[in-house]
Amino acid sequence: MIELKRRLKESIFDLLKDSYPIERSMLEIGYTPQPKMGDLALTLPFLLAKKMKRSPKEIAGEIAPLLMSLEGVTKTEVAGAGYVNLFLNREIFFRRRLESADRTALAPEEEKIIIEHTNINPNKAAHIGHLRNAVLGDTLARCLRYKGERVEIQNYIDDTGVQVVDVVFGFMEIEKKSFEEIRKIEGKFDYYCWDLYTRVAPFLEEHPETHARKADILKKIEEGREIESEIAQHISRRILNAHLDTMRRIDIGYEVLPCESSILRLKFWEKAFALLKEKKGISMAGDGPNKGCWIMRLEEDAEKEKVIVRSDGTVTYVGKDIAYQLWKFGLLDKDFFYAPFRQDGEKTVWITTSKPSNGQPEFGMGSLVYNVIDTRQSYLQQVVVQGLRALHYFEQADRSIHFSYEMVALSPKSLKELGLDVSEEDREKSFLEVSGRKGLGVKADDLLDKLEDKALKEVEKRNPEFSSLQKKKIAHHIAVGALRYFMLKFSRNSVIVFDFEEALNFEGETGPYLQYTLVRINSIFRKLSGREGFETEDIAALTGKDFPDLSIMNDAERDDFWDLVLFAAQFDEEVMHSILSLEFSHLSKFTFNLCQKFNAYYHKYSILAEKEDALKNIRILTIHYVQKVLEKSFSLIGIPQPERM
Numbered sequence: 001m002i003e004l005k006r007r008l009k010e011s012i013f014d015l016l017k018d019s020y021p022i023e024r025s026m027l028e029i030g031y032t033p034q035p036k037m038g039d040l041a042l043t044l045p046f047l048l049a050k051k052m053k054r055s056p057k058e059i060a061g062e063i064a065p066l067l068m069s070l071e072g073v074t075k076t077e078v079a080g081a082g083y084v085n086l087f088l089n090r091e092i093f094f095r096r097r098l099e100s101a102d103r104t105a106l107a108p109e110e111e112k113i114i115i116e117h118t119n120i121n122p123n124k125a126a127h128i129g130h131l132r133n134a135v136l137g138d139t140l141a142r143c144l145r146y147k148g149e150r151v152e153i154q155n156y157i158d159d160t161g162v163q164v165v166d167v168v169f170g171f172m173e174i175e176k177k178s179f180e181e182i183r184k185i186e187g188k189f190d191y192y193c194w195d196l197y198t199r200v201a202p203f204l205e206e207h208p209e210t211h212a213r214k215a216d217i218l219k220k221i222e223e224g225r226e227i228e229s230e231i232a233q234h235i236s237r238r239i240l241n242a243h244l245d246t247m248r249r250i251d252i253g254y255e256v257l258p259c260e261s262s263i264l265r266l267k268f269w270e271k272a273f274a275l276l277k278e279k280k281g282i283s284m285a286g287d288g289p290n291k292g293c294w295i296m297r298l299e300e301d302a303e304k305e306k307v308i309v310r311s312d313g314t315v316t317y318v319g320k321d322i323a324y325q326l327w328k329f330g331l332l333d334k335d336f337f338y339a340p341f342r343q344d345g346e347k348t349v350w351i352t353t354s355k356p357s358n359g360q361p362e363f364g365m366g367s368l369v370y371n372v373i374d375t376r377q378s379y380l381q382q383v384v385v386q387g388l389r390a391l392h393y394f395e396q397a398d399r400s401i402h403f404s405y406e407m408v409a410l411s412p413k414s415l416k417e418l419g420l421d422v423s424e425e426d427r428e429k430s431f432l433e434v435s436g437r438k439g440l441g442v443k444a445d446d447l448l449d450k451l452e453d454k455a456l457k458e459v460e461k462r463n464p465e466f467s468s469l470q471k472k473k474i475a476h477h478i479a480v481g482a483l484r485y486f487m488l489k490f491s492r493n494s495v496i497v498f499d500f501e502e503a504l505n506f507e508g509e510t511g512p513y514l515q516y517t518l519v520r521i522n523s524i525f526r527k528l529s530g531r532e533g534f535e536t537e538d539i540a541a542l543t544g545k546d547f548p549d550l551s552i553m554n555d556a557e558r559d560d561f562w563d564l565v566l567f568a569a570q571f572d573e574e575v576m577h578s579i580l581s582l583e584f585s586h587l588s589k590f591t592f593n594l595c596q597k598f599n600a601y602y603h604k605y606s607i608l609a610e611k612e613d614a615l616k617n618i619r620i621l622t623i624h625y626v627q628k629v630l631e632k633s634f635s636l637i638g639i640p641q642p643e644r645m
Helices: 002-016 044-052 056-069 090-099 128-147 162-174 179-183 189-206 208-223 226-248 260-265 268-278 317-328 375-390 394-398 412-417 444-462 468-489 500-504 511-532 536-543 555-568 571-581 585-604 613-637
Strands: 029-031 040-042 073-079 083-088 113-116 151-154 294-298 301-309 337-344 347-353 368-372 400-403 408-410 496-498
Touching (some): 002 029, 002 040, 002 056, 002 571, 044 056, 044 083, 056 073, 083 090, 090 555, 113 128, 128 151, 128 408, 128 444, 128 571, 128 613, 162 226, 179 226, 189 208, 189 226, 208 226, 226 337, 260 268, 317 368, 317 375, 394 400, 444 500, 468 511, 468 585, 511 585, 511 613, 555 585, 571 613, 585 613
Parallel strands (some): 113 368, 368 400
Antiparallel strands (some): 029 040, 073 083, 337 347
């Protein structure tokens, strides 16, 4: 549809430019409210009326006949107060959509796009909230790559932050474990650290004299010295591997893992610090609660100040993030060293290091950067952008985009299903917020295990004849589809209350419903092949010289056919709408609506049982086109495509 509208706009401009004061930007083409009014609506007369001091309806009456010569348009009409509605040639439109079903009309606009997402503190297991971050970031990357953009996925690892410090403190001061004993811990290390992390805050509260020891551990880890630093690296790398395993379960991967330790050891911050002081973007507080700290005053409120460097000389998270953001845009005149961290399938995942290594890949140097971080980090993201502005990198500040989203909460019912204790007071609440420090939350792997277990029961009930391996594979696909669709179908700025029953429903607005629709379409083609020997090359013949005559359909079927095809053709527009708004609920809703329209069509018009060959061929081509669009949409949303369900 994007390609068609682009061509129509150029043709309309050429037709009218000599007679009307028209500009290309004025040529917006929308859709009519009802199919009987036409297929596309031109609002140009309203814009010309302002310039020409004439009635929009009068101008529309002049323009409409001129547009009858447009290729692919069979009729034009004046509607309402001055719209020009276009009726498309359905045969030409359908044939062209079939020919381009495997292509996109979208085109790249950037040199390179960097997306930073997931960013789980490597101190404990990933939880359900981290899944929303990763799914949003991964879907953005898939859509941008579909558009043709060069995309680099980064997963920032805060391996020297206070959360890792807490776990090191817990091992050394609470459990009194040696490094060797920590190494020997078996089983799910990220789960072990989850439980240990929840014990640290109460311990510090009960033993205030140990705060100095925690500060000492932080300093040693940041400076990369003594046993504390070795323990921190062991913990963070081991948990990082667990996080990557979790994300691979839902088909999410990364190109590079930039580490905070590398930023510190390679003195990225020192370079950024010197630049900020030189440009007077930060200043030292001479008095008040932040005395002795380097602070940045906020543009929107000069009375507010954010500490960038503490009085003891340690840099805050936001300070390191300013340096990291400068590197992403290639503005720091420094680079990391890189080493292979692990192999995910055929792809090498790289990690930054402070020591030279063989085979330096190229990362960073983005022209546009997305930071996928929840809304609670909005203030810190503003400080990072202000840091770029303070250094006079105004263009990069404008192209540093905070892709924000709200939290994922849990219903008391979901917690109970996972075997977690819920207090009497919490049972009365509609949802419970995740809190890693309090240990309240669902570990991502536990959630996925439960989804797969419940999906497996449904598969066993529906398909007892399948092999055990086949059932487990289908259950995994259903679980991933259920989770990813649930994470995307809500507006990103709305709180999600996760519910197993809602996510796994085969009949609601869910991933399994979408998957079942595509399975149904694939089943039709499988049966056509088995009963009639119908193969892929037969589709090519039908789209060419054997293209059926659409006029043989009765009026009701012709309208239903056209409604389905015209809607499916809007796929690329929905992809662009989702990218520009960062609302992938649009693409999710489009996919759901397309499935609904197909199922309504399928229940009204038989394919396998149709005796009239020409009519049957029209229906085959129609569902083939829907199949291609759904396959593309599933790929972008990240929903697996099971063969059977």
